[in-house]
Amino acid sequence: MNLLTVEKLTKHFGGLAAVSDLDFTVAEGEILALIGPNGAGKTTVFNMLTGLTGITAGKARFKDTELNGMPPFRIVELGLGRTFQNIRLFAKMSVLNNVMVGFHCRTRTGLFGALIKTPRASREYRQAQERALELLAMFGLDGVKDEISRNLPYGQQRGVEIVRALATDPQILLLDEPAAGLNIAETEILMEHIARLRSDLKKTVLLIEHDMKMVMNISDRIVVLDYGVKIAEGGPDAIKADPRVIEAYLGTGFRKSHA
Amino acid sequence: MRLRWLYWLIGGIILFLIPHVISDEYWMHMIITTGMWMMLAVSMDLIYGCTGQLNLGHAAFAAVGAYITALLMLRLEWSYWLALPLSGLGAAAVSLLVGVPTMRLKGLYLGLATLGFSEIVRLTLLMWASVTRGPMGLPGIPLPTFGSFTFESKTSFYYMILALLLFTVFCVYRIIHSRVGIALMAIRDDEIAARAMGIDSSRYKILVFVVGTFFAGIAGSFYAVYVSFISPDSFKMLDSFMIFAMPILGGIGTLVGPLIGALILYVLPEATRVFAQYRMLWVGILLVVTMVTQPLGILGGLETLAGKFRRPKNGVKAE
Amino acid sequence: MQPLQQLVQQIINGLVIGSVYSLVALGYTMVFGILGFINFAHGDVFMIGTFFGLVLLGTGHFNFTAALIGAALLTGIAGVAIEVVAYRPVRRFGKGFEDTMLVSAIGVSIFLETLAQIIWGTETHALNSGIHSVDFQFWGLNVSSIQILILVTGVVLMVVLHLFVTRTVTGAAMRATAQNMLAARLMGIGVNRIIAITFAIGSVMAAVGGMMVGAYFDAVYPLMGWTAGIKAFTAAVLGGVGSIPGAMVAGVLIGLVETLGSAYISSGFRDGFAFIILILTLLFMPSGLFKARKGEGKV
Numbered sequence: 001m002n003l004l005t006v007e008k009l010t011k012h013f014g015g016l017a018a019v020s021d022l023d024f025t026v027a028e029g030e031i032l033a034l035i036g037p038n039g040a041g042k043t044t045v046f047n048m049l050t051g052l053t054g055i056t057a058g059k060a061r062f063k064d065t066e067l068n069g070m071p072p073f074r075i076v077e078l079g080l081g082r083t084f085q086n087i088r089l090f091a092k093m094s095v096l097n098n099v100m101v102g103f104h105c106r107t108r109t110g111l112f113g114a115l116i117k118t119p120r121a122s123r124e125y126r127q128a129q130e131r132a133l134e135l136l137a138m139f140g141l142d143g144v145k146d147e148i149s150r151n152l153p154y155g156q157q158r159g160v161e162i163v164r165a166l167a168t169d170p171q172i173l174l175l176d177e178p179a180a181g182l183n184i185a186e187t188e189i190l191m192e193h194i195a196r197l198r199s200d201l202k203k204t205v206l207l208i209e210h211d212m213k214m215v216m217n218i219s220d221r222i223v224v225l226d227y228g229v230k231i232a233e234g235g236p237d238a239i240k241a242d243p244r245v246i247e248a249y250l251g252t253g254f255r256k257s258h259a
Numbered sequence: 260m261r262l263r264w265l266y267w268l269i270g271g272i273i274l275f276l277i278p279h280v281i282s283d284e285y286w287m288h289m290i291i292t293t294g295m296w297m298m299l300a301v302s303m304d305l306i307y308g309c310t311g312q313l314n315l316g317h318a319a320f321a322a323v324g325a326y327i328t329a330l331l332m333l334r335l336e337w338s339y340w341l342a343l344p345l346s347g348l349g350a351a352a353v354s355l356l357v358g359v360p361t362m363r364l365k366g367l368y369l370g371l372a373t374l375g376f377s378e379i380v381r382l383t384l385l386m387w388a389s390v391t392r393g394p395m396g397l398p399g400i401p402l403p404t405f406g407s408f409t410f411e412s413k414t415s416f417y418y419m420i421l422a423l424l425l426f427t428v429f430c431v432y433r434i435i436h437s438r439v440g441i442a443l444m445a446i447r448d449d450e451i452a453a454r455a456m457g458i459d460s461s462r463y464k465i466l467v468f469v470v471g472t473f474f475a476g477i478a479g480s481f482y483a484v485y486v487s488f489i490s491p492d493s494f495k496m497l498d499s500f501m502i503f504a505m506p507i508l509g510g511i512g513t514l515v516g517p518l519i520g521a522l523i524l525y526v527l528p529e530a531t532r533v534f535a536q537y538r539m540l541w542v543g544i545l546l547v548v549t550m551v552t553q554p555l556g557i558l559g560g561l562e563t564l565a566g567k568f569r570r571p572k573n574g575v576k577a578e
Numbered sequence: 579m580q581p582l583q584q585l586v587q588q589i590i591n592g593l594v595i596g597s598v599y600s601l602v603a604l605g606y607t608m609v610f611g612i613l614g615f616i617n618f619a620h621g622d623v624f625m626i627g628t629f630f631g632l633v634l635l636g637t638g639h640f641n642f643t644a645a646l647i648g649a650a651l652l653t654g655i656a657g658v659a660i661e662v663v664a665y666r667p668v669r670r671f672g673k674g675f676e677d678t679m680l681v682s683a684i685g686v687s688i689f690l691e692t693l694a695q696i697i698w699g700t701e702t703h704a705l706n707s708g709i710h711s712v713d714f715q716f717w718g719l720n721v722s723s724i725q726i727l728i729l730v731t732g733v734v735l736m737v738v739l740h741l742f743v744t745r746t747v748t749g750a751a752m753r754a755t756a757q758n759m760l761a762a763r764l765m766g767i768g769v770n771r772i773i774a775i776t777f778a779i780g781s782v783m784a785a786v787g788g789m790m791v792g793a794y795f796d797a798v799y800p801l802m803g804w805t806a807g808i809k810a811f812t813a814a815v816l817g818g819v820g821s822i823p824g825a826m827v828a829g830v831l832i833g834l835v836e837t838l839g840s841a842y843i844s845s846g847f848r849d850g851f852a853f854i855i856l857i858l859t860l861l862f863m864p865s866g867l868f869k870a871r872k873g874e875g876k877v
Binding site for chain 1: 430433434437438439440441442444445448449451452453454455456457458459460466470
């Protein structure tokens with residue numbers, strides 16, 4: 001089943017077409033990578049899918065529900081979670097509380113429950129905390145649960161952001177350049193985590209990435225964007241050899257010298 | 260912290276005994292007034308410290324509460340105990356008039372909107388003379404009664420404001436330490452990220468406005484029966500600035516911060532007999548100095564100090 | 579006076595007061611363009627400038643022009659002092675402290691207003707500018723020489739500013755800093771110096787505007803910074819914060835609306851017109867006429 005369907009998705013910023021007529025689908029359980037040179041429009045696609053930016057034309061659908069015009073928090077409730085290219089953790093909050101934020105859309109205590117501290121409210125809070133610790137432990141982060149998030153090293157902050165997104169209990173996770181700023185060792189760990197997202201937690205993953213080694217290693221399929229237009233789609237081997245992709249990244253000189 | 264309950268008990272006893280120990284009317288008046296400022300500061304910080312919404316017109320909501328109480332008691336001869344909650348609700352309802360249209364404004368623009376609104380309130384109270392008697396104000400507001408007991412002495416008012424303040428602090432505490440509180444803090448740190456994590460930030464921003472102004476209305480209601488006379492000048496724009504400055508000095512987003520701020524900004528000048536005009540001079544200076552040296556306020560400064568002495572965990576040092 | 583002449587008369591009056599608003603609005607807009615920050619205390623700088631002038635005139639050693647220049651210089655220094663003491667240290671904290679700077683500005687504003695009230699009391703003082711205003715009458719209109727002076731000064735200052743910003747090296751540095759502070763710094767531009775210059779220019783223009791207003795109405799009072807500040811701020815927003823031509827045009831617009839509204843609708847509501855424009859702009863056109871730069875204050 002296709003979790004995510006994108007049809008003729010288009011975004012215009014004034015006169016600039018950031019994304020044009022994009023079509024792709026993400027099937028349940030797969031890991032799809034969205035790649036392309038800088039400025040190709042990848043993050044814009046994410047922003048449209050998660051409601052942070054409006055869709056100029058075309059449709060985006062999560063299973064059968066149309067995402068056009070839906071506010072971000074509703075989209076999260078549907079089952080799309082995301083991380084950001086430049087990490088957007090809640091800087092002054094602790095790691096644990098950052099993850100707790102993720103649980104917000106899956107819990108129900110409101111003002112009344114907070115004031116009266118009903119048994120249900122306490123139970124909910126406690127359960128969320130326990131689950132948060134579980135998730136953090138899965139990623140080796142439970143040791144820093146009380147640290148203020150902006151004090152953590154970059155690699156750990158990335159991890160926390162992923163855990164926070166997981167707390168929203170998504171069916172599909174949108175990861176925006178998760179390897180950015182990570183060194184080789186951290187990237188290896190990240191790759192293991194992403195693989196586990198699928199194998200252990202049964203999540204579908206849509207990922208934007210520049211690190212080709214990682215992309216080729218963990219993706220089932222790849223969609224390539226250049227100047228907002230899809231120029232190729234297929235498995236890692238096909239994409240690696242695709243001349244249009246090579247040209248987009250390296251320019252035409254390369255092709256000529258190999259002609 | 261096994262002995263925590265002991266500290267609470269001692270604190271409670273001290274608070275209880277204060278009016279029996281202090282007989283000076285002037286000091287009791289100061290303490291009672293400080294209680295009101297504390298209520299206003301804490302409730303205001305719920306709006307600013309917790310969601311980052313600049314509210315520079317908080318005193319106006321207290322004015323609304325005061326007038327509702329005064330009018331209900333004077334014109335309709337209702338009991339204070341009915342007027343009190345209605346004042347809070349009335350102020351909260353009025354806050355929707357501000358909160359909803361300005362939902363999309365941020366920072367200074369929101370601040371100016373709240374300022375403008377507080378002016379509108381003041382002008383309305385001034386001009387609607389048929390109801391409010393305009394600049395002449397409403398004198399002779401009756402004292403609250405409970406059965407045969409009349410709240411007349413400073414001691415009785417002290418206990419009342421103490422109860423109201425504790426109620427306010429309790430509610431704010433519960434809110435901060437709950438699912439709602441987590442959402443609020445997220446909104447304050449990064450509203451867009453909060454929305455991306457499933458939080459309906461607009462709803463919470465309004466919620467917090469309504470709750471905060473509810474307590475302001477209650478504080479205003481207390482003021483009305485405490486001094487028995489109110490006028491449109493009872494709650495000035497300058498008061499809103501003072502209320503705003505209090506959590507800033509003490510530490511925004513905390514429970515204790517606004518309380519400390521209220522002590523510093525109100526009690527200190529009073530206690531040192533600083534002339535009223537010069538007080539605002541100090542407020543201005545203190546604001547600048549605080550922002551330039553320790554924007555997180557006194558509490559923030561203490562935390563930073565404490566942090567320097569904390570042992571590093573896992574090789575990661577707390578800043 | 580016939581209706582058409584009345585209209586033209588009011589338009590002239592509006593242009594005059596509007597040019598003052600433009601001058602003050604420029605201070606808001608230039609600082610915002612570079613720092614992304616609204617100097618809440620700018621209106622009070624305007625007020626201080628006027629009081630500097632009052633003091634200088636009071637000594638009896640200065641005529642109006644000299645007092646104007648003196649006040650402008652003093653105010654320029656004051657503006658820079660405020661930036662160095664209250665804003666620059668906050669910038670050192672890095673990003674994410676915009677609210678902090680705003681609160682600091684509020685503190686400065688409170689301080690200045692209170693100081694003025696302590697020294698001069700809350701009543702209105704006469705400026706005693708010693709200017710002899712001559713009235714010119716033509717076409718049934720009445721234009722005073724002060725009005726002409728204000729208009730001319732305003733236009734001259736704005737032209738000079740425009741030339742300065744577009745034709746000089748420092749002006750180019752200012753524009754560069756406004757567009758990308760980091761890049762400007764990397765290009766060797768002394769960003770702090772540029773910021774100080776921006777504050778100085780804004781304060782000087784505000785002082786000139788203040789002196790003009792003080793002479794025009796022959797009245798100064800400590801809270802005049804508040805009223806003029808809000809109106810000038812409205813002009814900055816209406817024109818699009820960060821846009822210099824925007825501030826120039828919008829200031830005049832507000833002056834016109836205010837004067838015409840005051841003459842034809844209700845004179846008691848005079849100060850309210852600007853406020854209404856502000857609310858409408860914020861709600862419906864927050865990026866202003868000329869498109870704001872560096873964020874708009876809307877979520």
